[in-house]
Amino acid sequence: MSYELVWFKRDLRWHDHAALSRAARLGPVRCVFVVEPGLWSQPDAALQHFEFARESLQALDAELRRRGGWLEVHVGELTEVLDRIWLREPFAGLHSHEETGNGYTFERDRKVLAWCRNRGVPWQEYPQFGVVRGLKNRNQWQGAYEAHMALPLEVVGKLSFWRPGSKGISNPPDSVFSPESVPVPAGLSQQPRARQKGGRAMGLATLRSFLHGRSLGYRGGMSSPLTAPDACSRLSPYLAWGCISMRELVQATREQMAALPEQASRHRASLSAFLSRLYWHCHFIQKLESEPEIEWHNMHRGYDGLRENEFEPAHLEALKQGRTGWPMVDACVVMLRETGWLNFRMRAMLVSVAAYPLWLHWRPVGEWLATQFLDYEPGIHWSQLQMQSGTTGINTTRVYNPIKQAQDHDPHGRFVRRWLPAMRRVPDEWLFEPWRMPPDVQARAGLKVGVDIAVPKVDLAEATRHAKQRLHALRRSDEVKAGKQSVIDKHASRKNWRMEGESRSGRRRVRRVDLTSTPPAPAQMGFDF
Numbered sequence: 001m002s003y004e005l006v007w008f009k010r011d012l013r014w015h016d017h018a019a020l021s022r023a024a025r026l027g028p029v030r031c032v033f034v035v036e037p038g039l040w041s042q043p044d045a046a047l048q049h050f051e052f053a054r055e056s057l058q059a060l061d062a063e064l065r066r067r068g069g070w071l072e073v074h075v076g077e078l079t080e081v082l083d084r085i086w087l088r089e090p091f092a093g094l095h096s097h098e099e100t101g102n103g104y105t106f107e108r109d110r111k112v113l114a115w116c117r118n119r120g121v122p123w124q125e126y127p128q129f130g131v132v133r134g135l136k137n138r139n140q141w142q143g144a145y146e147a148h149m150a151l152p153l154e155v156v157g158k159l160s161f162w163r164p165g166s167k168g169i170s171n172p173p174d175s176v177f178s179p180e181s182v183p184v185p186a187g188l189s190q191q192p193r194a195r196q197k198g199g200r201a202m203g204l205a206t207l208r209s210f211l212h213g214r215s216l217g218y219r220g221g222m223s224s225p226l227t228a229p230d231a232c233s234r235l236s237p238y239l240a241w242g243c244i245s246m247r248e249l250v251q252a253t254r255e256q257m258a259a260l261p262e263q264a265s266r267h268r269a270s271l272s273a274f275l276s277r278l279y280w281h282c283h284f285i286q287k288l289e290s291e292p293e294i295e296w297h298n299m300h301r302g303y304d305g306l307r308e309n310e311f312e313p314a315h316l317e318a319l320k321q322g323r324t325g326w327p328m329v330d331a332c333v334v335m336l337r338e339t340g341w342l343n344f345r346m347r348a349m350l351v352s353v354a355a356y357p358l359w360l361h362w363r364p365v366g367e368w369l370a371t372q373f374l375d376y377e378p379g380i381h382w383s384q385l386q387m388q389s390g391t392t393g394i395n396t397t398r399v400y401n402p403i404k405q406a407q408d409h410d411p412h413g414r415f416v417r418r419w420l421p422a423m424r425r426v427p428d429e430w431l432f433e434p435w436r437m438p439p440d441v442q443a444r445a446g447l448k449v450g451v452d453i454a455v456p457k458v459d460l461a462e463a464t465r466h467a468k469q470r471l472h473a474l475r476r477s478d479e480v481k482a483g484k485q486s487v488i489d490k491h492a493s494r495k496n497w498r499m500e501g502e503s504r505s506g507r508r509r510v511r512r513v514d515l516t517s518t519p520p521a522p523a524q525m526g527f528d529f
């Protein structure tokens, strides 16, 4: 019996799933996910990613079983697995989503393409985000994004499933698993104690609680790490693993905005800000899609050599251990280790501290952070790492001062005290620069600076000033100025950022809503961090 092979990757849902619905129109489908040892041994892989994916695979398998089928999990490198399946029973076509992944998946997809060509098998890939493969000109990107988001959701109609013939499906028998039984790839260990759980149902519950309640506090609450866990959508891992489709999310948000009463202007402004982030999601992934080299190389090559040769391993180690001595930074590292999530501003602050006062190149910092973020998405991640490190050549240099961030976003030390228990009894006046605390105050607070908390390795003001001078000197050089335009052509946003209600030309502006008053307490989603 001829059949269509549907290869699930980071699109672990059946809903609005182009590969599944199109394959189903052609014949019986066979659904597979492949655990590739080579991919899981990359430096950006982590146990939390694997376990989140496993939970999402279980949910997908259960959904397919309700429809009379199932999901096979194979272990092996892609072309070996395809060979094994093919030798048992050839398939008519291969279907998957277009993946903008890391260097490993890029090379693997080339091998898969060659494998398909050699056997005359058509491989259909379908976009799952507003990312355009083979984009010639950034000027056309926004239109393509809007067109993708406006399309009706893919309806997976009646599914007919492939059935194993007399030869069975296992060849060799131990290479096919159910999601629960597939072993953890070698080398992955330790995951956050309180990370979000995978699966479409969890994603939908998170979406509902956000759209119908928590989003009210989004704009006012997204910056402080105290309010952000509830105020932000927390949808990032569900997008990264495709449990929810970007199109269904954009459409649901637009519908919710349209349903809000006229006077709900604050809620509408928050949802509008959220929609902008969804746009950024695809805008950033497009950068890696258009130039996969930015996973390793500076987006603007004029910045090559800026930090590479001065790497100080002790600085990276201090950051990873939460021992920089700046309480806000160290508390963020601990929260991240415990939960797998941080809000945007605190991620940007961590990278800024790494890039400026600690003068660390973005690549090793990014490798470590990729394993810490449950929502690791290569396109957003590497573009953001470079942007916050000042190597894109097209973005304003943003340097976050960790002391000021603490004063602005955690003035009473609730966040720092929560994640750095040693700081619990430190008096408010020493919260921001505890290394200056006199010994008798340290004794009364029950901690020893240099032991229970670290002393900063560099003087923050001096090291930051020096770093900025070096970056700005390079920025003014003829070589860097000359290279800027090509980066703009390839990567810069052409979007005329609009508030909800503005016309396309941006002329009819809606009045900005006053967001300074305290938002009401958001509906709790059970994020206890």
Ligand SMILES: Cc1cc2nc3c(=O)[nH]c(=O)nc-3n(C[C@H](O)[C@H](O)[C@H](O)COP(=O)(O)OP(=O)(O)OC[C@H]3O[C@@H](n4cnc5c(N)ncnc54)[C@H](O)[C@@H]3O)c2cc1C
Pocket (backbone or CB within 6 Å): 222, 232, 233, 234, 235, 236, 237, 239, 240, 274, 277, 278, 280, 281, 282, 284, 342, 343, 344, 345, 347, 348, 351, 373, 375, 376, 377, 378, 380, 381, 384, 385, 388
């Ligand atoms: C150094 C650095 C690395 C990052 N790495 C990742 C990553 O690997 N994966 C990831 O999903 N996000 C990454 N981000 C972006 C952002 O911090 C997270 O998307 C966000 O914190 C996730 O929480 P949320 O879903 O509650 O976000 P919300 O604020 O609710 O946003 C909704 C969605 O919009 C997208 N989004 C939000 N902010 C951005 C942004 N600045 N750029 C691009 N897309 C955005 C995400 O898909 C997010 O899930 C990174 C940011 C920085 C500064």
